[in-house]
Amino acid sequence: MHFEYHVEGGNFSQAGFTSSQVKKTLKQLNVDGDVIRRTVIALYEAEVNIVAHAYKGKIAVDIDPEKISILLDDEGPGIPDIQKAMEVGYSTATPQVREMGFGAGMGLSNMKNNSDRLDIDSVVGKGTRVMIINYFNPTR
Amino acid sequence: MFHKIHPDMNLAELVEKLNLSIFSGKEALSKPVTGGYTSDLLSDVMGHAGPGQVWITLQTHKNVVAIASLKELSAIILVKGYKPDDEMLSQSIAERIPVLGTTLETFEITGRVFMLLNRDNSD
Ligand SMILES: Nc1ncnc2c1ncn2[C@@H]1O[C@H](COP(=O)(O)OP(=O)(O)OP(=O)(O)O)[C@@H](O)[C@H]1O
Numbered sequence: 001m002h003f004e005y006h007v008e009g010g011n012f013s014q015a016g017f018t019s020s021q022v023k024k025t026l027k028q029l030n031v032d033g034d035v036i037r038r039t040v041i042a043l044y045e046a047e048v049n050i051v052a053h054a055y056k057g058k059i060a061v062d063i064d065p066e067k068i069s070i071l072l073d074d075e076g077p078g079i080p081d082i083q084k085a086m087e088v089g090y091s092t093a094t095p096q097v098r099e100m101g102f103g104a105g106m107g108l109s110n111m112k113n114n115s116d117r118l119d120i121d122s123v124v125g126k127g128t129r130v131m132i133i134n135y136f137n138p139t140r
Numbered sequence: 141m142f143h144k145i146h147p148d149m150n151l152a153e154l155v156e157k158l159n160l161s162i163f164s165g166k167e168a169l170s171k172p173v174t175g176g177y178t179s180d181l182l183s184d185v186m187g188h189a190g191p192g193q194v195w196i197t198l199q200t201h202k203n204v205v206a207i208a209s210l211k212e213l214s215a216i217i218l219v220k221g222y223k224p225d226d227e228m229l230s231q232s233i234a235e236r237i238p239v240l241g242t243t244l245e246t247f248e249i250t251g252r253v254f255m256l257l258n259r260d261n262s263d
């Protein structure tokens with residue numbers, strides 16, 4: 001199964017839409033509850049990072065019998081130092097975004113903790129690609 | 141036993157015992173409450189709150205409902221007399237996540253929710 005979604009930078013009123021669609025699909029497929037919970041956390045954080053930090057992005061979701069693979073590809077400022085960005089508390093979110101309660105600098109660590117595989121590639125001035133893979137067999 | 145969640149606690153009982161106001165979700169108050177989580181940082185809640193918990197916060201916009209729904213939290217309690225904005229209100233109705241309110245400060249309402257949910261079940 002393959003799904004694609006578009007995300008608009010700055011549009012917080014749509015943030016979480018993709019996560020909610022993917023959650024519904026995984027529930028329909030009777031995927032293990034813990035796997036759904038982890039996938040939703042990782043995907044939501046990645047989705048909101050496009051909204052909060054990039055201009056626009058595409059999300060491609062692939063589901064096969066053993067795993068879900070999510071590729072988030074955005075056009076945006078990119079991340080100069082990914083290792084630093086992964087640190088809890090590091091954030092470049094604007095004051096307005098922080099006022100809403102985003103910008104704690106916890107999103108990337110939530111993604112790390114809730115995915116079996118997480119790959120981040122970024123080109124400064126161009127954009128960021130995030131790949132999240134979660135396997136359905138939790139004993140794996 | 142101490143530190144056991146009260147088995148029969150649901151939102152309606154929480155509303156009654158803590159005199160909470162109901163902004164939305166009157167019809168969903170039979171939902172059980174498994175605990176609470178207090179935070180105004182959305183990714184903290186995303187990462188650490190658990191299903192069935194009530195979320196105590198001063199954030200009043202619709203992303204709060206989106207997170208509550210994704211995390212399957214039971215309800216949102218707004219502190220200090222804060223009111224949900226219009227988008228939050230309509231989203232909460234659509235997602236069946238009750239938005240409740242109190243005039244108490246975060247510290248006080250959190251303490252009261254904790255005491256209620258962790259009261260001694262043996263008496
Ligand atoms: N898609 C992206 N494009 C550009 N920069 C990003 C992107 N994702 C993350 N970043 C950078 O990495 C930092 C840390 O991201 P992380 O998700 O951990 O925290 P945050 O988004 O700032 O706050 P939180 O996720 O807690 O609301 C961001 O502040 C931003 O500088």
Ligand SMILES: [Mg+2]
Nearest residue numbers: 045049107108
């Ligand atoms: Mg983030």
